[in-house]
Amino acid sequence: DHPIVQLQMKEMMAQISTEASDKRWWDYRELWNSHSNKRRLICVLGMAIMGQASGNSLSSYYLVAMMNTAGIKDEKFVLALNATNSVLGLIGSVIGARLTDRVGRRPLLIYSILFCSVIFAVITGTSKMAVDDPSNKNAANTTIAFVFLFGVVFSLGWTAQQSMYIAETLTTSTRAKGTALGNWASSCISLVLAYSSGPAFEKIGYYFYLVFVFWDLLEAAFIFFFFPETKDRTLEELNEVFDAPDPVKKSLEPRTAETVRATMNQNEAKVIDV
Structure with missing residues (x-):
């Protein structure tokens, strides 16, 4: 019977009664039929696309290619590195989930993706050194360290927020369809990267990392101008x-x-x- 609880119940009832018009499963116009819904859709699609296109697909699907580019070709060693990378990513995502309500959504997203851009720049340089001088073990080891660091940083800033931020930005009536559209966009960009990254490594090698150096900078600018803080x-x-x-x-x-x-x-x- 607390007044605040009663008011919150009335707020939810009012929102559902006025907005829950999701009667036609095939009608997605409600996602962009107003200024506010268009801004929400920008956040949904932006989060879905950037959540897959920030270079994280390389460190997961193409870790073997990244290691080979750095001159590391021992299969057992690469397998151990792959397992370690997954564990570090899990730790980063758990820590990131706890930080979202303390630091805020925008700072975590922006600073982590800026750091990812710097990491890719370093990986580009160390990979070049390892290729130019195969005996340079320091360059290879530095590449490994920064690949691991990328996994931790990206997981800390993005893994927990990819589904959470999308759900927060959508209204009650558009959440199901908006989430579905976000998942579709995420799957599309994952498909493109899955089939384009391999040929890119074959054609240009470690220079492929430079794409993500500049792309991640663009992502940071996009988040700064278009992503509201929901904390x-x-x-x-x-x-x-x-x-x-x-x-x-x-x-x-x-x-x-x-x-x-x-x-x-x-x-x-x-x-x-x-």
Whole structure:
């Protein structure tokens, strides 16, 4: 019977009664039929595509090719490195999941992807040194270390957020279809990279890493300008964020007792109208 609990129940009932119009499974127009929904869709597709196109597919599917490029060709050693990389990625994702509510979504995404760009630049240089001088074990070992570091950094900043951020940015009525569309986009980009990365390694070798050096920088800029911060926001507050002319700017406004009360009053007015 607590007033806050009652208000939250009314907010959810109002949202469902006014927005739950998902009656036709084939109709996806609700994902882009308004300014706020278009901005949400940008976040969904951006997260889905960048979550697969940031170079993480290389460190998972093409780790053997990366090691061969650095001059490491012992099969048992490469297999051990592959297993180690998976374990480090798991540790990074667990830590990242705990940091999302402390650091925030945007800082984790932006700084981790910038770090990934730097890592790929280093891997490019060390791979070149290893290829030019096969006896240079330091270059090969440095390549291994930075491949592992990439797995940890990407997992820390992105793995936990790939599904979470998409779910947070969608409304109740569009969450199922929006998530499905995001999964479709993610699968498409994964398919493209799966069939293009192998030939790219064969044609240009370690220079292929430079693609991700610059691509990850573009991703950081895209997130900075288009991804609102969802930390500490209820789904009802996010409606107000995405309805704003500049959702990113709105999301970065300090969340105070006054702003929360204003949102609650707006939602309570909607409940009364319903």
